[in-house]
Amino acid sequence: MKGLELSQKYYTECGLPSLEKNCPDLLPKLAAGLVGDGSECFGFDDALSHDHDFEPGFCLWLTHEDYEKHGFALERLYAKLPKEFKGFTRQPLSPVGGNRHGVLVIEDFYRKYLGTLHAPTSNEHWLALPSASLAAATNGRVFHDGLGRFSETREALMRGYPRDVLLKKLAAHAVMLAQTGLYNYGRCIKRGEEGAAQLCVLEFVKHAISTVYLLNNRYEPFYKWAYRGMRDLPRLSSLEAPLTSLSTMGNSPDEAAAKAESMEEICLLFVEEYRALGYSTANGTDIERHARALQDGIKDITLRSLHIMAGI
Numbered sequence: 021m022k023g024l025e026l027s028q029k030y031y032t033e034c035g036l037p038s039l040e041k042n043c044p045d046l047l048p049k050l051a052a053g054l055v056g057d058g059s060e061c062f063g064f065d066d067a068l069s070h071d072h073d074f075e076p077g078f079c080l081w082l083t084h085e086d087y088e089k090h091g092f093a094l095e096r097l098y099a100k101l102p103k104e105f106k107g108f109t110r111q112p113l114s115p116v117g118g119n120r121h122g123v124l125v126i127e128d129f130y131r132k133y134l135g136t137l138h139a140p141t142s143n144e145h146w147l148a149l150p151s152a153s154l155a156a157a158t159n160g161r162v163f164h165d166g167l168g169r170f171s172e173t174r175e176a177l178m179r180g181y182p183r184d185v186l187l188k189k190l191a192a193h194a195v196m197l198a199q200t201g202l203y204n205y206g207r208c209i210k211r212g213e214e215g216a217a218q219l220c221v222l223e224f225v226k227h228a229i230s231t232v233y234l235l236n237n238r239y240e241p242f243y244k245w246a247y248r249g250m251r252d253l254p255r256l257s258s259l260e261a262p263l264t265s266l267s268t269m270g271n272s273p274d275e276a277a278a279k280a281e282s283m284e285e286i287c288l289l290f291v292e293e294y295r296a297l298g299y300s301t302a303n304g305t306d307i308e309r310h311a312r313a314l315q316d317g318i319k320d321i322t323l324r325s326l327h328i329m330a331g332i
Contacts, residue, residue, distance in 0.1 A: 023060020023074060024161055026106060027053075030076040031163050034101050042097055046090055051081040051170035055160035056120055056129070062159045062241060064248050076105035077121030078163070081170045087125045095123045126170050133157040139176035143323045146185040147331065151230070155239035155249075180237035184320045185331075187299060190234050192331030193227045194290070194311035200224040201283035202307070214271045221279060225263050228286055232256045235293050255293065259286060 031052055039047055059065040060074065080094060103110045127137045133153040140146045158177045165171045181189070201224035208217035229250065233240040236253045240246055250260045262282050269275045287307045294300035294310050302313035311328065318324040 021106060022063060023058070023065045023069070024054055024063055026076055026108065027060070027078045028161065028163055030101075030105050031078045034076075034105065035078060035080075035098075036164075038097060038101060043090075043093065046086075046094065047164070048166035049082065049086050049090070050094075051126070051162060051165040051167070052078055053081075053160060053162035053164070053170075054078050054121075055158075055162065055174070056156055058120060059245065061156070062245060062249065064245050074108070075110045075121070076102075076108050077110060079121055080123045081126045081129060082123065083167070083169060084125050084127050087123070091123055091125075098122050126173075129170075130157065130173055137173075139173050143182060143185050143188075143320050146181055147188060147323070151233070151240040152242045155241040158239065159241075180239075181234075184318045184323050186234060186237060187314045187318050188323055188326070188331040190231065190294070190299065190331070191311045191314035192329050193231045193234070194307050194314060195328055196227040196332065197224060197231070197283075197287055197290070198306075198308045198311070200227065201280075202287060205283070206280060209271060209276045217271050217276070221266050221283075224283055225267050228259065228263055228290075231290055232259055235290070235297065256289065259289070262286065 035052065054061055054077075056079070059069050065074065080098065082091060082094070101110075130137055133156055134140065134149060136145070140149065154177060158174060162171055162174065180186070200220045205217055205220040205224070208214075208220055229246050230240055232250055232253065232255070233246075236255050238249075238253060241249050247260055247264065250257050263286075266279055266282055269279060271279075288305055291300070291305055291307055291310050294314065299317060300310045300313040301317075302309045315324065315328050
């Protein structure tokens with residue numbers, strides 16, 4: 021059973037009945053769900069995931085004010101829920117905090133990922149946030165939200181990056197795609213620097229994956245799940261296979277030629293997407309030219325005036 025399904029069943033069959041019986045007045049004040057760190061929050065968990073941090077559990081979020089009034093009682097109620105459910109065992113809650121499940125404070129949850137209590141209100145703040153933090157703050161599922169406070173911030177984040185921030189990030193990654201894959205890889209191969217050449221390829225792959233997420237206006241998760249997450253994206257999910265090949269192929273003359281050709285093709289696909297989405301009006305196939313066009317399309321003067329590499 022997948023972790024999200026297990027969590028929702030545990031909440032529906034154990035958590036909610038206990039709340040309705042023991043403190044029905046708190047239901048309008050809390051949110052319940054499973055969001056945050058862990059493969060199960062993304063729906064990426066499998067049998068191997070069961071060897072650590074996998075349990076029947078869910079989150080109950082309260083405002084700081086309500087946590088001060090009701091947090092202790094709610095924590096005691098959560099602790100009394102069944103320790104065994106559907107063949108899985110709950111882990112003991114840490115007395116010093118840091119738990120992924122149980123009773124949490126809404127403000128603390130978002131401060132952990134955003135550095136603030138609410139969604140970013142400036143392009144600079146958006147630009148500074150790691151995509152993995154934004155992915156963790158918007159994954160999973162909310163089962164119930166009485167006040168709507170938890171969902172208000174979540175829904176603002178789930179709208180994706182503001183257009184100017186998106187363009188800034190795409191421009192920076194486009195420059196790096198050109199430098200690492202289309203320029204430096206070939207030079208390293210000619211010098212016989214196979215280690216450096218492979219680093220160029222891996223950097224190209226990293227920036228290509230980031231570009232795929234940005235072209236879908238989705239937040240790229242923690243690097244371990246970046247490939248897995250690509251499979252669910254509507255645009256360019258087919259690039260998982262060629263990017264995997266780039267990462268795993270050697271650097272013999274034939275392999276190096278195949279890699280160079282593959283990286284050229286991937287950049288051409290990105291150029292087509294820039295145009296199709298109305299992000300670039302530049303002519304030609306030179307991805308660096310399109311990087312400058314992406315940068316020029318930014319309306320926020322302050323953001324546009326930053327170095328083109330500020331988007332990474």
